[in-house]
Amino acid sequence: MIEKNSQTHSDGADSSDEVRQFSRVDGESVRFGTGWISGVAAIALSGAGLLVVLCIRFPSIFTMSVLREYYPIPIVRALLYVVITSGFLFGILSLVLRRRKVLGTTAIVFALFAGLLGGAQIQLPIAPDGSAPAQSLLSVDWFVLNLMFWCALFIPLERWFALRAEQPVFRHGWRTDLSYFFASTLAVQWVAILTMKPAQILFSWVIDESWRTSVANQPLALQVLEILLVTDFVQYWIHRAFHRIPLLWRFHAIHHSAERMDWLAGSRLHIVDILLTRGCTYMPLFILGFADLALLTYGVIVTLQATFVHANLRFTFGPLRYFLVTPQFHHWHHSDQSEAIDKNFAIHLPIWDWMFGSYHLPDRRWPDHYGVQGERPPEGFLKQLLWPFKR
Numbered sequence: 109m110i111e112k113n114s115q116t117h118s119d120g121a122d123s124s125d126e127v128r129q130f131s132r133v134d135g136e137s138v139r140f141g142t143g144w145i146s147g148v149a150a151i152a153l154s155g156a157g158l159l160v161v162l163c164i165r166f167p168s169i170f171t172m173s174v175l176r177e178y179y180p181i182p183i184v185r186a187l188l189y190v191v192i193t194s195g196f197l198f199g200i201l202s203l204v205l206r207r208r209k210v211l212g213t214t215a216i217v218f219a220l221f222a223g224l225l226g227g228a229q230i231q232l233p234i235a236p237d238g239s240a241p242a243q244s245l246l247s248v249d250w251f252v253l254n255l256m257f258w259c260a261l262f263i264p265l266e267r268w269f270a271l272r273a274e275q276p277v278f279r280h281g282w283r284t285d286l287s288y289f290f291a292s293t294l295a296v297q298w299v300a301i302l303t304m305k306p307a308q309i310l311f312s313w314v315i316d317e318s319w320r321t322s323v324a325n326q327p328l329a330l331q332v333l334e335i336l337l338v339t340d341f342v343q344y345w346i347h348r349a350f351h352r353i354p355l356l357w358r359f360h361a362i363h364h365s366a367e368r369m370d371w372l373a374g375s376r377l378h379i380v381d382i383l384l385t386r387g388c389t390y391m392p393l394f395i396l397g398f399a400d401l402a403l404l405t406y407g408v409i410v411t412l413q414a415t416f417v418h419a420n421l422r423f424t425f426g427p428l429r430y431f432l433v434t435p436q437f438h439h440w441h442h443s444d445q446s447e448a449i450d451k452n453f454a455i456h457l458p459i460w461d462w463m464f465g466s467y468h469l470p471d472r473r474w475p476d477h478y479g480v481q482g483e484r485p486p487e488g489f490l491k492q493l494l495w496p497f498k499r
């Protein structure tokens with residue numbers, strides 16, 4: 109077994125330290141009235157405004173072709189006006205209230221850039237203009253939509269049903285995880301292409317059209333269940349290999365380097381981990397030939413479940429937890445306590461861990477802490493990108 113999970117935590121401050129540290133940022137208080145909340149809100153609003161303006165201005169570079177035609181431009185423009193203006197005003201408020209001016213200044217610069225590029229008056233259509241290629245460079249729109257969706261869903265949920273109520277939203281490691289979220293949503297189209305390519309190159313000769321048609325003609329629910337079983341079986345063994353083979357562990361250790369669990373922590377995945385896991389998982393799906401709608405439904409389920417199981421949520425799901433991977437099940441996978449080493453590899457269905465002897469789900473207990481033992485990857489997106497390649 110690779111030594112990694114089970115010694116005491118040396119890094120990562122404990123939660124009370126984290127709360128105490130978090131009450132001050134750069135030596136200044138973050139309480140209400142200090143310009144911190146207005147500064148963070150200003151950056152979020154004006155940053156989102158700037159990204160949306162970039163999407164409208166350069167649709168063929170920054171927006172996904174499949175989404176372009178659905179954007180209601182008049183509503184987007186009205187929202188842009190509110191978002192950019194309030195970002196600007198919050199920025200001024202933060203400048204007035206806060207001694208350090210970096211938050212307010214950054215927000216105002218973002219708002220001004222958004223205004224210079226056309227702001228809410230921007231006239232260019234977001235719809236494909238004929239010259240726009242199907243494959244854009246970066247999916248900025250996908251990033252903005254995803255961030256809004258997940259924040260709106262999980263920030264209130266994790267407040268009301270927190271497993272660790274003392275854990276702040278901006279907890280230890282949030283910048284690293286947000287960078288992963290940013291990179292993976294921005295590159296979502298390229299990752300999809302690279303995921304499908306190996307199967308198409310290696311297995312096109314196996315394809316039997318009559319077989320594929322009969323698979324795709326099954327009822328949708330049955331296809332989705334079959335996809336879940338097949339992909340989870342494949343993922344189980346790839347995941348286990350990532351833990352057992354030292355060379356692969358260096359890539360997967362990045363995912364396990366998260367020391368705080370919440371909805372964002374699941375984004376922390378090395379690109380090699382993502383491509384190898386998804387590339388192999390897609391192979392049986394490609395050969396079997398499921399219907400597009402079944403694949404899409406599976407995509408929604410895997411995204412929701414993968415985000416949900418990392419969340420800081422205390423739901424245990426009663427007897428359902430024996431049949432579905434839940435936050436408690438996956439939190440144990442992330443624990444560095446000795447009882448949890450190399451346990452709970454499944455992503456959807458714990459049945460594989462039952463069958464292959466890696467199931468660990470104590471009745472009421474949750475892990476005390478998370479992380480990696482032995483050689484720990486450094487914090488930071490770029491450092492972690494290069495770390496597995498260094499000896």
Ligand SMILES: [Zn+2]
Pocket residue numbers: 347351360363364441
């Ligand atoms: Zn793992």
Ligand SMILES: [Zn+2]
Pocket residue numbers: 363374418438442
């Ligand atoms: Zn995980």
